Amino acid sequence: MKDPIRSFLAQHIKGRTIQDDDDIFALGLVSSLFTMQLVLFLEQEFDFEVSGDDLDIANFRTVNAMAALAERSVSAGQGPAEEFSSR
Amino acid sequence: MPIVTVALSKPLPSGLAPELRSRLFFVSPQILDFSLVEAAGRIEAVILTTADDAAPDLADKVRRVVAADIARQKVFKSKVVWRSEAGGGSADTLSSQGDLFESLVSAGVAYEAGEGQVGFGEPLIGLMHYFDRRITQIALAMPNAQEFQYPTLLPTSVLDAFGYFGSFPHFAMFVTRLHNDIDVYESFRADYAEHGRIPETLFSHCGNHDYCLPPTMCYHTYHQLRDTTLPADRVVTAKGKSFRFEAKYYRGMERLWDFTIREIVFLGSRESVVERRDAFMRSTFALMDEFGLCGFGEVANDPFFVTQDTAGKILNQRMMELKYELRLFVDSARTIAAGSFNFHENFFGESFRIRHPDEAAITTGCVGIGLERLVYAFLCQYGLDKSKWPDSVRTGVAANGF
Incomplete structure (x- = not known):
């Protein structure tokens, strides 16, 4: 799951190399307004909906955290977003 | 009155009802009232009571706002960061004052001067002075803090400088x-x-639109410090009349078009601004406990309206916890936001070219306390009879010369 996340981030951090546990917000690599793009990317790429308690910035700070969120949500069988989703 | 039912092509989760309700009166002045049709946790339609001459495109307008501002939003759970000592943050034990605004008008201590405009006398003035003085003391105790008195008029170019009209066109008053x-x-x-x-x-x-009424005080501060370099972290506080067109949402003293804000602006490094914003928030909550007020503090968002990316801006504010609100009970079930505690990152530093000595844009944060709302919530909870007020407030108001 990490490869597509790394690829997506690479398009937005202007050639900077990051480790999977680097906090992309704390390092100033992206603005906080990038959060929505991250949420939409994960939902579309892994076909689940981010909702409820998962709407926590801690889930989006690092490649590891995003992959863990996607893995947790997909394996929990959380289906595709419902009709009112952000897609 | 004609009734128009607007079926939503895609139902919305009921969790977005507050966001929808807060925008419908801005859709058109021809909407006189509305209700939502909800079933199984979804909003399926909006029922509008309209003016006799309502335009036929009203349903289309509602759907446009739903599409632009609501449909893409996520439903956030309430994240409470503080509960008052009084009532443990719940209003179960609150004694009802009935319709307090009506009582104030009957007692001759308040009157409705116009839509969203209220005049008032004692004991509200004494409470307002005392509450404001205590809040100002918190601000002025911070290092490098200064109080300013600003003019009422704000150059329209100030709001233009940071895209206010793109985010909140509905509030602007020229x-x-x-x-x-x-x-x-x-x-x-x-x-x-x-x-x-x-x-x-x-x-x-009338060709001139160079000036507008300020929606809040901190914009004066960024204007004041525009194109300057700050050698050290700063705190600026100001009290002033603030104006937001609230359409038909105005209500007694709870929601005014014309109101008074005590604002505190933090300018400097990211660490100091966040630390001061958080410290101010804790001090305000402690003050509410001292005043015996029942309420809570929670993560919040601004009411962006028909922007390019309302859902993204709200998601950002809520997930990064850029905004908190102090909510106080006005009856056993309803609260009003009496204050907000905001962090803007370097948005205003960039927009107004306020810089550190190394040329990097400063970061800012602000606290805004709605003084009429604070006074009104207090009176909703304790009534007009001073003998029933908490000692600290009664003696504080008296010591303040009222």
Whole structure:
């Protein structure tokens, strides 16, 4: 799951190399307004909906955290977003 | 009155009802009232009570706002960061004061001067002075803090500098005047004499829109410090009249078009601004406990309206916890936001070119306390009889000369 996340981030951090546990917000690599793009990317790429308690910035700070969120949500069988989703 | 039912092509989760309700009166002045049709946790339709001459495209307008502002939003759970000692943050034990605003009007201590405009006397003035003084003391105890008195008018270019009209076009209130040209004065006077009243063509005589009414005080501060370098972290506080067009949402003293804000602006490094914003928030919550007020603090968002990316901005504010609100009970079930505690990152530093000595844009944060709302919530909880007020408030108001 990490490869597509790394690829997506690479398009937005202007050639900077990051480790999977680097906090992309704390390092100033992206603005906080990038959060929505991250949420939409994960939902579309892994076909689940981010909702409820998962709407926590801690889930989006690092490649590891995003992959863990996607893995947790997909394996929990959380289906595709419902009709009112952000897609 | 005609009723128009607007079925939503895609139902919305009921969790977005507050966001939808807060925008419907801005869709059109022809909407006189509305209700939501909800079933199984979804909003399926909006029922509008409309003016007799309602335009046929009203349903389309509602759907446009739903699509632009609501449909893409996520439903956030309430994240409470503080609960008052009084009632443990719940209003179960609150004694009802009935409709307090009506009582204030009956007692002759408040009156409705116009839509969203209220005048008031004692004991509200004494409470307002005392609460404001205590909040100002918190601000002025911070290092490098200074108080300012700002003019009421704000250059429209200030709001323009950071895209206010792109995010909150619905709140803006402009100030104009007859254009200063002898031809205009003469033609206006001729129109006025002909009609015996302000003519419908008034605005054809008013070309100027250089000034507006300030939606809040901190914009004055960024304007004041525009194009400067700050050698050290700063705190600026100001109290002033603030204005937001609230359409039909105005209500007693709970939601005004014309109100008073005590604002505290933090400018400097990211660490200091966040630390001061958080410290101020803790001090405010402690003050609410001292005043015996029942309420809570929670993560919040701004009411962006028909912007390019309302859902993204709200998601950002909520997930990064850029905004908290102090909510106080006005009856056993309803709260009003009496204050907000905000962090703006370097948005205003960039927009107004306020810089650190190394040229990097400063970061800012602010706290805004709605003084009428604070006073009103207090009176909703304790009533007009001073003997029933908490000792600290009664003695504090008296010591303040009221």
